[in-house]
Amino acid sequence: MYESFSQDVKNEIASSHIKNKCCKKAFLRGMIFGTNAPDEGALYLESENPSVVMHYAKLIKEITGRRKESDISFTAITDSDRLSELCELLEISSVVDTQAEINGCEECVRAFVKGAFLTCGTVTYPENSYHMEFLVRGNERAEMLISLLDGIGTNPKLIERRSGFYGVYFKDSENVLDMFGILGANKATFKMLDVKMYKDFRNSINRLHNCEMANMGKTAAAFEAQMRAIEKIVAAGKLDELPDELKITLDLRAAFPSATLKELAEMHTPPITKSGVNHRLQKLQQFAEKL
Numbered sequence: 492m493y494e495s496f497s498q499d500v501k502n503e504i505a506s507s508h509i510k511n512k513c514c515k516k517a518f519l520r521g522m523i524f525g526t527n528a529p530d531e532g533a534l535y536l537e538s539e540n541p542s543v544v545m546h547y548a549k550l551i552k553e554i555t556g557r558r559k560e561s562d563i564s565f566t567a568i569t570d571s572d573r574l575s576e577l578c579e580l581l582e583i584s585s586v587v588d589t590q591a592e593i594n595g596c597e598e599c600v601r602a603f604v605k606g607a608f609l610t611c612g613t614v615t616y617p618e619n620s621y622h623m624e625f626l627v628r629g630n631e632r633a634e635m636l637i638s639l640l641d642g643i644g645t646n647p648k649l650i651e652r653r654s655g656f657y658g659v660y661f662k663d664s665e666n667v668l669d670m671f672g673i674l675g676a677n678k679a680t681f682k683m684l685d686v687k688m689y690k691d692f693r694n695s696i697n698r699l700h701n702c703e704m705a706n707m708g709k710t711a712a713a714f715e716a717q718m719r720a721i722e723k724i725v726a727a728g729k730l731d732e733l734p735d736e737l738k739i740t741l742d743l744r745a746a747f748p749s750a751t752l753k754e755l756a757e758m759h760t761p762p763i764t765k766s767g768v769n770h771r772l773q774k775l776q777q778f779a780e781k782l
């Protein structure tokens with residue numbers, strides 16, 4: 492298991508360049524959305540990923556113009572004036588606002604989703620399963636995220652997680668790949684295609700193997716039936732009643748039990764076809780059945 496895959500994706504998102512001011516605001520709104528603030532009185536960013544923290548602080552600095560403050564001063568905003576200033580700039584009524592629309596350019600919704608992924612998203616390394624999830628506090632927020640994701644052509648699912656939290660998730664490779672595209676996570680896309688190709692290849696090898704095993708099972712069962720038929724004919728003393736051609740095939744089969752049908756066919760003089768051998772062996776079995 493490759494634990495840091497989520498962090499790799501986040502690093503890639505956090506290092507991407509955001510061109511438009513509207514998208515920067517939407518991105519920051521997404522990050523705030525993903526912090527899952529319990530109420531409108533305070534905003535805390537909790538992330539173990541330094542590039543996420545730096546990206547968050549950078550966006551707040553750019554949007555509020557408070558460029559000189561330390562990055563850390565933005566990870567816990569409890570001052571109500573500062574919070575309302577930030578919300579006003581982002582055109583939201585509070586940090587828990589789920590009603591405000593995202594009215595920017597056509598890239599803004601993607602920017603919001605990227606921001607949200609940084610603060611509440613995870614994705615498993617594709618080797619074992621495909622699973623990307625946004626962990627969101629409250630049904631209302633989950634529904635808001637779902638409608639945004641629906642709107643950009645993906646099909647998220649909803650699951651209730653621990654105490655008031657909801658998982659908005661994707662569980663199939665197609666949707667996860669689409670999401671990597673939306674998140675602009677190109678390295679993750681390549682990684683996933685790589686692993687997926689290897690996985691598909693391995694699955695096809697397994698299928699082939701299972702198929703061969705099944706065929707071997709069939710061959711073994713057919714061989715068993717042939718040998719039982721031969722024993723029965725011999726035990727009944729009916730060898731002489733067999734037509735010559737069947738007797739020749741019976742002798743060869745009994746003498747070379749491990750030979751394949753093709754090999755048996757070639758041992759006949761003159762050689763016959765594989766289906767010819769098969770036909771004769773079936774006749775032998777029919778003959779034995781009547782005894």
Ligand SMILES: [Zn+2]
Pocket residue numbers: 511512513514515517595596597598599
């Ligand atoms: Zn925009």
